[in-house]
Amino acid sequence: MPLDDALTVRMTEPDFWPVYFFDDEAPDAYDEDADEQESFGTRFRLGEAFALVLDFTPGLEYVDLALEAPGLPEPTTVGWDDQAHFHPHVMPWQELDLLCRAVALDDPELRHPGPMLALLSRFAFLADHDDLDRVTPLLDGAFVVMRPGAGRERIRPETRAWFDLRNLAGTGLTWSTRPDGHDAVDQLGTDGLSLYSLRTPDSEEFPFAAWSALLTQARESVAGVATDPALAGPAVRQALDRCTAPDGYEHLPALADALLAAGYTHPVLTRAVARPVHRAEACWAVEAMSGLPQGELVSRWFGTSPLSGSETWRLSLHVSELGRPPRFGHQIAEALDAVLRQADLGRAEAGGTALRPENGTYVHVSTSLHVLIRDDFTRGVGVISRVLHDHDAAETATLHPRGDRDVIPLHPRT
Known part of the structure; x- marks a missing residue:
């Protein structure tokens, strides 16, 4: 389990998420003796070589995200958030969702949507190519799992707050390929939210090669799901096809039975189909087993995002x-x-x-x-x-x- 016991317990306390997101209504976490304050950390591992390392010190109102990867002598900061000189724009939504899927596939105790998505959402942003219909159900699902007693609105307040603070779509973002072949993001003037990122074309601090390798491993891990021979049988394919319709979630029990009969034993995906913690968990599992493009079934099952057209x-x-x-x-x-x-x-x-x-x-x-x-x-x-x-x-x-x-x-x- 990537989450240590202290963080797991702390996340269940009512004030954790307001404090973590620096909400104005959160209790004051500042302490003059902040250097002695407890910090919470966790590693979200992808295979043996990669990990995203999160450190949170409430007393300093500081959250750091680092990458652990081959070729890096130590975990290297890719972004941080605080109340002063923040650089939280690490990755577009699609990359965060991809990484959460890949990490969850390796760890039966880590649900997606769940703690990884909720915690790392502050380091993701909405870019021009990101479709809100593919975003809000997963983000809503993460906070349903992490804060089950809070928020019964049409859209979760945490999702709405993320959209308000991280919506960089239409703000003049430009993606380019650096001379070393890795993607970088920039922003040439804007009337909206400004980009604060280490991942800019001339940056010498962002570990571009290691980040690209992390994404490659994640894509290979998720894409490999659909190649399992147990998913190729006629009964399983028929059940999967029914589940990829707009009302496909109604056919999940039949898919669970077909997977069992075919001897399919992936612990994360079979549980996601048979006992999803949220409908979005079953959705991405079916999507991966069917080989559909990332997010396509999410928008099909959940329809138009409540934030679509929001200004x-x-x-x-x-x-x-x-x-x-x-x-x-x-x-x-x-x-x-x-x-x-x-x-x-x-x-x-x-x-x-x-x-x-x-x-x-x-x-x-x-x-x-x-x-x-x-x-x-x-x-x-x-x-x-x-x-x-x-x-x-x-x-x-x-x-x-x-x-x-x-x-x-x-x-x-x-």
């Missing part, structure tokens, strides 16, 4: 603090965040504070808020306007798209 707007809100009580801007940020989350319209957080010298000290001039609005721009601006009016701050506040000086008019008081 987000990232805004900057400047709140004047002259003559206001201490933390006035933060109070507005907290109130606005609560209302936006309650309405499933987005979120807000306080950013930087502008100061000016006055009488030998510094006074607060304004606080900048980072605001994200989902799907309904007009309604979102209405909520922002109402919160500002409730705090008598609308007259001196300004709202505009992030990175743009154009002012967005606030709604009048109602």
Whole structure:
């Protein structure tokens, strides 16, 4: 089992995932003695030679992902996430899903979707070629498994938060082949989320050759599933064909019987078909045994993603603090965040504070808020306007798209 006992237990505690994802509503994990704080680590192994090594120190709000591979003298960092100088964009979604499948095939105790997908999702991003219909069922499934008592919405809140923070589709990503033959990603200006990655064309820090070898091994492992002679018999092929229809999950019991009769004994795949922890687990297992392209059956079984067509707007809100009580801007940020989350319209957080010298000290001039609005721009601006009016701050506040000086008019008081 790749997860050590301490991490396994910690993941079942209610505050783990909010702390792990640096959620604004999470308990404060910071400690002045953070160097002595417990760190949680795990290795997700692929064969004998490769491993993805995850280290998480709650007190430092720091998560590191490293690669262990032939040719590397020690585990080499491929990305990290923190609250300051983060570089979390390690891989597009398709690579994360591939790696989770390959690792799960080798470890009967590690379910996919499950802990690996949930933990490493922060290091994956949505790229132009990634299809949301193939993404959200697996990510939802991972958090159903890891947080079974949380979230009954049409889309899991963790999945929605991942989409808000990791959706780089349409932001000008460009993939290129380096002189050494390995793929690299770059971004030439954007109006959306910025790319923060070690995997850029001129990087000397990312282990390109080792990462390519890891992906090659993963592809070979997953592709090898469909070549098992026990899957070639007429009864098994017929059962698999029925399972690859849009209603194929209804035929899983018959496939389980056919696999048993054919003497097929792969412990991970037979269990995924007979006793899936989530429908998505059975889905990728059938996909692999049938030799279908990665994700094709996921979109067929689950249909259109609830996030399909979703839009987000990232805004900057400047709140004047002259003559206001201490933390006035933060109070507005907290109130606005609560209302936006309650309405499933987005979120807000306080950013930087502008100061000016006055009488030998510094006074607060304004606080900048980072605001994200989902799907309904007009309604979102209405909520922002109402919160500002409730705090008598609308007259001196300004709202505009992030990175743009154009002012967005606030709604009048109602």
